[in-house]
Amino acid sequence: MAEVFSVDPMVLATILGMGIVTYFTRVAGLVIVRFFTIEGRARAALEAVPAAVLMAVIAPTILATGPAESLAALITLLVAFRLPLWAVVVVGVISVVALRSVFGLF
Amino acid sequence: MSEISGEMPLRESDYIAGIKHIAPLLVAMVPISLVFGGLAAQKGLSPLEVGLMSAVVFAGGSQFVAIDFWASPVPWAAIIFSALLVNVRHILMSASLGLKTRHMGWGKQMIAYMFLADEIWALSEHRGRKQHLSFAFYMGLVTPFYLNWVLMTAFGALLGKMFVDLDPAQYGLDFAFPAIFIGLIVGFWKGKSTAMVLAASGAAAILTKTYVDGAWYIAAGAVAGMLVGAFTADPEEYKGALDRG
Incomplete structure (x- = not known):
């Protein structure tokens, strides 16, 4: 059971670092609206951030890995407009398994 | 129930209301939490380390990215930097919600915003549009959601330890990250x-x-x-x- 409770110092430091930068993002907006007014193109740029970041993270996997991953991403996107998040994940995982076995035949 | 005006330290009815509002999302979060724990265990994290990460960071997107990058030795700079980038969206979310929580004062806001997550934020914005968004309601949303994420991700890691030889790609689990992110993108x-x-x-x-x-x-x-x-x-x-x- 020792490894269940093992904590590596480097892992702990990484976790604390992630926690600190994440807390900064969580309170930064509070401070900004308290002291600044954001409007116009700056506001539009900030509003584009969530979609832009999420897309950048997954782009190599869904666009530059292979046809199975790209097609599975398209199917996932279509169901994401109708299904809850957990079901979207189930559909994504099942489609990629099916498509990989299909493309694996050639 | 007596109706007392003004800001009470903890208004029980609002706290319970918050719990009721978040309840349906808890069920949906369980499989995602288990998958995260399992993937983290595959990369060599112990269940306690997984629980600590979930408790300290409490931001699913950046945690999935961190596990995606995870290697030995830990590329800590890349992981922390990507956590900052993935969570930059919180700045806009807290900017927007901040207009509805100013009445809480700085102290309570600093506690409340420790737990800002996409789902908490969305339900709080919804509440604040129609009525007073109290600290108690907000913490009612947070409490079960936070405990669920911390405990279920650690439990997923514990289960993952039982399947050390499992190849995530074989079961398509490597595609769980992109699928979650596609789902979140559609939300925006x-x-x-x-x-x-x-x-x-x-x-x-x-x-x-x-x-x-x-x-x-x-x-x-x-x-x-x-x-x-x-x-x-x-x-x-x-x-x-x-x-x-």
Whole structure:
């Protein structure tokens, strides 16, 4: 059971670092609206951030890995407009398994 | 139940209301939490380390990215930097919600915003649009959601230890990350402008990933998407948008 409770110092430091930068993002907006007014193109740029970041993270996997991953991403996107998040994940995982076995035949 | 006006330290009815509002999401979070724990265990994290990460960071998107990058030795700089990039969206979320929580005062806000997550934020914005958004209601949303994420991710890691030889790709579990992110992107969907942001971000990310090592492709995609978002926007639409609150 020792490894269940093992904590590596480097892992702990990484976790604390992630926690600190994440807390900064969580309170930064509070401070900004308290002291600044954001409007116009700056506001539009900030509003584009969530979609832009999420897309950048997954782009190599869904666009530059292979046809199975790209097609599975398209199917996932279509169901994401109708299904809850957990079901979207189930559909994504099942489609990629099916498509990989299909493309694996050639 | 006596109706007392003014800000009570903890209004029980509001706290319970918060728990009731978040309840349906708890069920949906369980499989995602278990998958995260399992993937983290595959990368060599112990169940306690997984629980600690969930308790300290409490931001699913950045945790999935961190596990995606995880290696030995731990590329801590790339992981922390990508956590910052993935969570930059919180700045806008807290800016928007901040207009509805000013009455809490700085002390309570500093505690409440420790637990800001996409789902908590969305339900709080919804509540604040129609009525007073109390600290008790907010913490009612947070309490079960936070405990669920911390305990279930650790439990997933514990289960993952039982299947050490499991290859995530064989069961398509490696595609769980992209699927979750696609689901979140759709949550931010606003039509053609979003499509252009996504196209710019995707193209910049792939180009950068091809020529530059490390996590820089995330920053490149984010900046490209922000520029397209800024220059395709109708400035009038955004004029004083924050003041409407």
